[in-house]
Amino acid sequence: MRRCAIVGMGMITGPQPGRTARWLEAEATRRAIEDAGLKPSQIHGAIQLRRTGGGGERAFLTDAFPRVLGLPVNFYFTVGRGGCLAGLGVAAAMSFLDLGIADYVVLTGAVDDYSRSRETKAKGALGMVHLEKEGYWGKPFGDLRAPSHHSFFAARHMHEFGTTSEQLGMISVQERAWAQLNPEARFYGRPITLKDHQESPYVVWPYHLLDICLVSDGAVSVVMTTEERAKDHPHPPVWVLGVGFGEAMAELWWEKQNYTRLAVQTAKEQAFAQAGIELQDIDAAQLYDCFTGEVLFQLEDYGWCKKGEGGPFVAEGHIGPGGDIPVNTSGGLLSAYHFGDLTGLSEAVIQLREQAGPRQVPDCEVVLVTGHGGEVLSPGMCSIHSTLLLGRN
Amino acid sequence: MAYTKPRPNIDGDIQPFWEGLKNHQFLLYRCQQCGAWYWPAAFCRFHDNQPFAANMKWEPASGRGRIFTFNVHHWAFDPAFKEDVPYVYALIELDEGPMFGTNIVGTPPDQVRIGQRVEIVFEDYPEEGFTLPKARILEEAPS
Numbered sequence: 001m002r003r004c005a006i007v008g009m010g011m012i013t014g015p016q017p018g019r020t021a022r023w024l025e026a027e028a029t030r031r032a033i034e035d036a037g038l039k040p041s042q043i044h045g046a047i048q049l050r051r052t053g054g055g056g057e058r059a060f061l062t063d064a065f066p067r068v069l070g071l072p073v074n075f076y077f078t079v080g081r082g083g084c085l086a087g088l089g090v091a092a093a094m095s096f097l098d099l100g101i102a103d104y105v106v107l108t109g110a111v112d113d114y115s116r117s118r119e120t121k122a123k124g125a126l127g128m129v130h131l132e133k134e135g136y137w138g139k140p141f142g143d144l145r146a147p148s149h150h151s152f153f154a155a156r157h158m159h160e161f162g163t164t165s166e167q168l169g170m171i172s173v174q175e176r177a178w179a180q181l182n183p184e185a186r187f188y189g190r191p192i193t194l195k196d197h198q199e200s201p202y203v204v205w206p207y208h209l210l211d212i213c214l215v216s217d218g219a220v221s222v223v224m225t226t227e228e229r230a231k232d233h234p235h236p237p238v239w240v241l242g243v244g245f246g247e248a249m250a251e252l253w254w255e256k257q258n259y260t261r262l263a264v265q266t267a268k269e270q271a272f273a274q275a276g277i278e279l280q281d282i283d284a285a286q287l288y289d290c291f292t293g294e295v296l297f298q299l300e301d302y303g304w305c306k307k308g309e310g311g312p313f314v315a316e317g318h319i320g321p322g323g324d325i326p327v328n329t330s331g332g333l334l335s336a337y338h339f340g341d342l343t344g345l346s347e348a349v350i351q352l353r354e355q356a357g358p359r360q361v362p363d364c365e366v367v368l369v370t371g372h373g374g375e376v377l378s379p380g381m382c383s384i385h386s387t388l389l390l391g392r393n
Numbered sequence: 394m395a396y397t398k399p400r401p402n403i404d405g406d407i408q409p410f411w412e413g414l415k416n417h418q419f420l421l422y423r424c425q426q427c428g429a430w431y432w433p434a435a436f437c438r439f440h441d442n443q444p445f446a447a448n449m450k451w452e453p454a455s456g457r458g459r460i461f462t463f464n465v466h467h468w469a470f471d472p473a474f475k476e477d478v479p480y481v482y483a484l485i486e487l488d489e490g491p492m493f494g495t496n497i498v499g500t501p502p503d504q505v506r507i508g509q510r511v512e513i514v515f516e517d518y519p520e521e522g523f524t525l526p527k528a529r530i531l532e533e534a535p536s
């Protein structure tokens with residue numbers, strides 16, 4: 001297969017009241033094409049990256065951003081499962097590029113969750129209101145939002161391994177420390193301590209408010225191409241070194257054995273084999289962090305520590321600024337902005353281009369980006385994991 | 394008082410389950426060929442199936458199981474649950490094998506533990522036309 005690379009990126013952060021997700025998609029795409037030094041007429045395909053889950057479907061678009069932006073694309077479609085968008089989108093784009101039916105593909109995802117949640121909060125709900133999926137199980141029982149079922153995993157991990165809320169809190173504290181180095185982050189200028197975490201209210205025990213990701217407005221768009229053209233752009237290419245997937249529905253439902261881990265195994269094996277690298281080659285990890293528990297599970301699942309030892313591991317540090325494995329260097333979904341795994345993808349591009357300013361990881365050559373869907377058993381089934389390895393060479 | 398909480402989302406695959414609840418029957422989907430139990434409906438994973446899973450039928454089950462994991466909702470994401478917080482939402486490993494999510498009722502949240510034995514109880518809402526399956530803790534030693 002031809003090597004593929006990201007050669008342009010556009011990003012929008014911060015509240016965007018009055019703008020639809022469609023408009024944000026169009027603007028982020030425009031920025032990505034400009035960043036790549038291209039003209040819209042050179043984009044042959046477009047992929048919409050759409051996050052689902054968290055208690056239902058997001059209300060979405062009746063129109064397509066390539067139409068809004070006037071891109072003369074030969075294909076346009078939507079991918080995404082839970083918070084896994086970038087991995088699926090990159091794999092799809094690579095197949096079109098490798099077939100030779102597109103020179104450039106643009107991948108774009110946008111959210112208006114922050115503005116939407118302001119509207120529904122004004123009507124009395126705590127947070128966003130979703131359109132319900134057919135057959136959705138848990139709402140009559142009060143399973144209403146992502147914390148309603150993701151917290152099952154953390155409670156089970158605590159039960160099996162003695163993991164504590166304070167240990168989970170150390171993930172939140174270290175990610176917030178990264179956000180202090182990112183002026184675009186929602187919680188830039190607002191560091192927290194473990195005491196702040198412990199004193200934040202329980203939303204759904206065992207999760208405190210500070211164990212839970214934020215919601216955002218914004219968008220990320222990237223332009224991909226193949227090695228023939230990758231070096232013909234203003235910025236150095238960010239190479240796709242490997243991509244892999246895992247799916248846990250069978251073992252979740254029938255073996256009941258992975259309530260303390262995510263579907264990392266096959267995803268990691270596939271991606272790392274393609275890249276020909278080992279865990280110690282990872283310079284920064286952008287781990288899907290919808291909740292603190294997911295970060296803990298992945299640190300174990302990828303092998304930075306043993307299963308069950310994630311609690312003591314994060315309590316020692318390791319993942320914050322200056323740590324030996326920098327995790328979620330933007331501040332992540334917990335402290336920066338929530339675009340699904342596009343948060344991690346955008347940060348990987350920024351780090352590999354050495355544009356990260358005070359949060360730049362020195363000699364950053366290989367970055368791991370993971371995607372995750374965490375709805376399991378109840379209410380639904382969204383148990384995907386993706387591993388994306390990006391590199392400078 | 395008007396029922397303001399979300400109503401059950403009943404699609405064609407699970408309708409017989411909800412019909413059973415109205416008769417205070419807790420049904421699981423069972424393979425007539427090998428005896429395996431499923432919830433919600435599924436094709437049997439142990440062998441080939443007949444078209445549209447004709448080898449599967451809804452059958453009465455024990456309605457008993459064990460708390461596999463749980464959480465405690467302190468926030469009412471929907472104002473209709475304001476009177477209910479803090480409430481327990483649990484994942485129950487049924488004795489027949491499948492997992493089932495519902496509320497634990499009749500026990501204060503701080504006394505709920507993983508491993509406790511539970512039994513399904515039926516909350517009738519005749520004016521709404523449905524019965525909700527909830528769970529109460531049995532006085533048996535956890536394991």
Ligand SMILES: [Zn+2]
Pocket residue numbers: 424425426427428429437438439440
């Ligand atoms: Zn069978």
